[in-house]
Each structure stands twice: as structure tokens, then as C-alpha cells.
Amino acid sequence: MHWIDLSIFILYMCAMLGVGVYFLRANKDQDDYYVGGRQIGPWHIGLSVVATDVGGGFSVGLGGLGFVMGLSGSWMLFTGLLGAWLAAVVLIPRVKADPAFEKFYTFPQIFDYLFSRPVASVAACICMIGYLGFTSSQLLAGAKLASGTFEEISLNQALLLMGIIAVVYTVIGGLKAVIYTDTVQWIILLAGFIGIGLPVSYFHVGGWEAIRETLPEAYFSLTNLRWQDLANWGITIIPIWFIGMTLYQRIFASRDVKSAKKAWFIAGFFEWPIMAFMGVALGLLAKVAYEQGLLLFDVEDIDPEMGLPMLLRTVLPPGILGLMMAAYFSAVLSTADSCLMAASGNLSTDLFGPYLKKFSTRQQLFIGMVFTLVLGAIALLIALRATNVLDLMLYSYAFMVSGLLVPIIAGLYTPYRSSSAAIAAMLTGGTCTAALAYLDLNLPLGLDPNFFGLLASLATFLLVYKIEQLNIKSTHT
Numbered sequence: 001m002h003w004i005d006l007s008i009f010i011l012y013m014c015a016m017l018g019v020g021v022y023f024l025r026a027n028k029d030q031d032d033y034y035v036g037g038r039q040i041g042p043w044h045i046g047l048s049v050v051a052t053d054v055g056g057g058f059s060v061g062l063g064g065l066g067f068v069m070g071l072s073g074s075w076m077l078f079t080g081l082l083g084a085w086l087a088a089v090v091l092i093p094r095v096k097a098d099p100a101f102e103k104f105y106t107f108p109q110i111f112d113y114l115f116s117r118p119v120a121s122v123a124a125c126i127c128m129i130g131y132l133g134f135t136s137s138q139l140l141a142g143a144k145l146a147s148g149t150f151e152e153i154s155l156n157q158a159l160l161l162m163g164i165i166a167v168v169y170t171v172i173g174g175l176k177a178v179i180y181t182d183t184v185q186w187i188i189l190l191a192g193f194i195g196i197g198l199p200v201s202y203f204h205v206g207g208w209e210a211i212r213e214t215l216p217e218a219y220f221s222l223t224n225l226r227w228q229d230l231a232n233w234g235i236t237i238i239p240i241w242f243i244g245m246t247l248y249q250r251i252f253a254s255r256d257v258k259s260a261k262k263a264w265f266i267a268g269f270f271e272w273p274i275m276a277f278m279g280v281a282l283g284l285l286a287k288v289a290y291e292q293g294l295l296l297f298d299v300e301d302i303d304p305e306m307g308l309p310m311l312l313r314t315v316l317p318p319g320i321l322g323l324m325m326a327a328y329f330s331a332v333l334s335t336a337d338s339c340l341m342a343a344s345g346n347l348s349t350d351l352f353g354p355y356l357k358k359f360s361t362r363q364q365l366f367i368g369m370v371f372t373l374v375l376g377a378i379a380l381l382i383a384l385r386a387t388n389v390l391d392l393m394l395y396s397y398a399f400m401v402s403g404l405l406v407p408i409i410a411g412l413y414t415p416y417r418s419s420s421a422a423i424a425a426m427l428t429g430g431t432c433t434a435a436l437a438y439l440d441l442n443l444p445l446g447l448d449p450n451f452f453g454l455l456a457s458l459a460t461f462l463l464v465y466k467i468e469q470l471n472i473k474s475t476h477t
Contacts, residue, residue: 008326054270067305070221077279085265104252112350123407198285214292425464
């Protein structure tokens, strides 16, 4: 590792820790720590949302898709645009219009309000498990970037480094530190993509003619995918905009409905086409460099998600490499910190909240920081045992979607509010998706476990609700 790159990396990480220290002094209570004082503007919220949703995991994952399938991999984030804009029109007005939500910190508190405390506790467990997996995927993404770019760093060493930095500045800074650093991190990533990564890689592999000569036509098509790919991405990613704890925290943190909706429209546009095409384009260029023999690893050992960091290590000179790595580490941290805050909020507010009321405001804030630290350590342990970033992310999303989507839609938009049905649907949906994913079965039509988990959740909710209504009817008669 050149000393210039090392210096840039260290300075950047010190700056992130400095932001955390600043907000440690500024945060007065849980309102500041978990929802940023509820007065944050649309651009900070919007860039934080897209930085959190895309982040390092999707950046590395998109690079892997571009390496394997070319430009068609961009359709994965098209589902993100659909989800963001649909939530802006349908979800945000519903959430911001209800006065009861004005004091909420977490997503499961909505379940408590709509259903009951037990429903909220089950929802909190599902959210916390899902976001621990998602945090782990971001730490793994950062570790792959570091170990693939800097020969001196092993994957486990990189994981420890990323984990410690991400956890420490999230612990001490809270959501304000997360949102404001997300804005800076996203700008750094975008500038790194546009100003450094794409042009340097493009010219290094020989320009357009060399690219077209090296890769088959399918890589330049937007139809180089199966309908099942688009369906599975849509089933998993669109619903996350309705059940994502990190997204509800930002709705709560927004000034008003207009500000929140603007933030979601900003986020959707940056997801697709901007981030989507830049991510897969870099992966495509990594594939070109690999085919040209510019990347130094054996064919048998190739990991598509490692192609991009290997490309950057090959083509970027000292100093520039450090800047580009700072951009990618920004993306990793911007998602890891948000997901860790979400899991911490579930633990301190939804699961232990009633027991913490006897403590003072400052004591509650300190306990929340301890919870964040413990969960960050658990996420790091999970990352040490994982291998594929995109799979870990999508499985985490799928687990949350199949467990939470049906009950929240029923609670927000229908009169069918049954605590028993909600809990049964959560447990059935989440368990079904987790079991099918673990068993790795060949499912009908090539669809993901999440599809069948959602069907199981919906069927269970309707069945239990119907039985409950029949029992009530028979009792009255």
C-alpha cells in the first residue's frame, strides 16, 4: 500500500470519527439520537436514503452483476426507484398525517399502535435480525474492497478495521451523525465514480472499440436477464420501502410531508438510472480488463464481486487509488451505520423500552449507545462467516419483507387489525423464507424463497383473521 493512499484512508476515517465525536456532544436525548431532532431537510434525507439503500453492498453487488451480465444488471435498482416513488405517493402521506406517529422512533412502534405490544415485539425481533444481516453485508463489502485493493490486508483484517470504525462512530454519533455523514459520503462516492473510476478504467482497457471487441453483445443489452430475475428483485426490493426501519426513521426525521416526499423522489432518481448504470458499467469494465489479462487472479478462484476492486488496484495510480477507496468506503459506512442504528433502535425502544423508563434521559442515551456497540460486534461476527455480499443483503431483505409486509399493509390501509393474525403471519412468512433459503431448494418457476414466504404470510393472516371473526360471531350468537 502506497503511503499516499494509506494517508488518505487514515485521514478519511479520522474525519468520520470526528463527526461522531461532534454529535456525541450535540445529542441531548433519544429524539436527537434516533430521529435527528425531526427537523432535517429533504436533500440531507434524500441523499442519506439513497446512500443507505445503495451503499457499499449494492455498489459491490452491482459491480458483480456488471461483471456477470453487463448492463442488464441495472434493472435491480430500477425496482428501488419504483419502491421509493410508490412509498412517496402512498406511504409517506399516511404516516406523516397520523399525529400518533409524531413521537415514534422506530418502525415496530407503529405495530404497537395499530395492533398490540406483542405484535410490536415480534416485529422488532424480525427487524433487528434482518438489519444485523444487512449491516454484516456492508462490512463484508468494505472488507472485499480493502483486501482486493490493498494486497497487504487480508479479508479478516479488513473486516475488523471496517467494523471497528463503522461501529464506533455510529455508537457515539447517533442518527444525526449518520445522516450528515451519509450526505458527504454519497457526494464522495458519486464524484469518485464520475471523476475517477469510470474514465480511468475506460481508457485503461482501450476505449469503446476494445470493449466491444472483448465482450459479447449480450453485455450491452438491457434484455440479458430472465423474467424471474426482475420478478425476484421486485418482490424483494420494492416492499422494503414499506417495511424498512431505516426508511421510517428518516420519515420521522423529516420536517413535514412535502419535505419527506421530495427526499424520496430524490432518492429514487439517484438510484436509477444514475447509480445503477455507473455500478454495472464499472463491473463491465472489470470484466473487460479480466478478459484482457489485466487482472491477476486464477480463473478457478474468481469472485465477480472482487473484479471491481482488482480493477481499481490495477488501473489507479497512488493517491487516486486512495481517493477512490475513500469513495467506496463512504458507501459502505453510509449503509452499515444506518442499519446498525435501526437494529439498536429496535432493541432499546421496542424490546427494552418499558424497562428503561425508570432511567434518566442521559442514562437512556448511554444504554442505547451500549446496545449499538453490542449489536455492531454481533454484525461483525456474522460478516466473518459470510462469503457473498449481494446474497447476504437480499436474504436479509427477504426475511424482513416476508415477515412484515402483510401485517403493515393490513394495519395501515385496511380495517383488518388482528394481533393474532399479525403475529401468525410474521412468524409464518419469516420462517418460511428463512427455511427455504437455508435448504436452497429448486423452487417452482425459479422464484425466490421470499415469494413463497409472502404467500404463506398472506394466507396465514387471512386464515387466522377469518377464524377469529367466526369465533367472535359464534360467541355473540
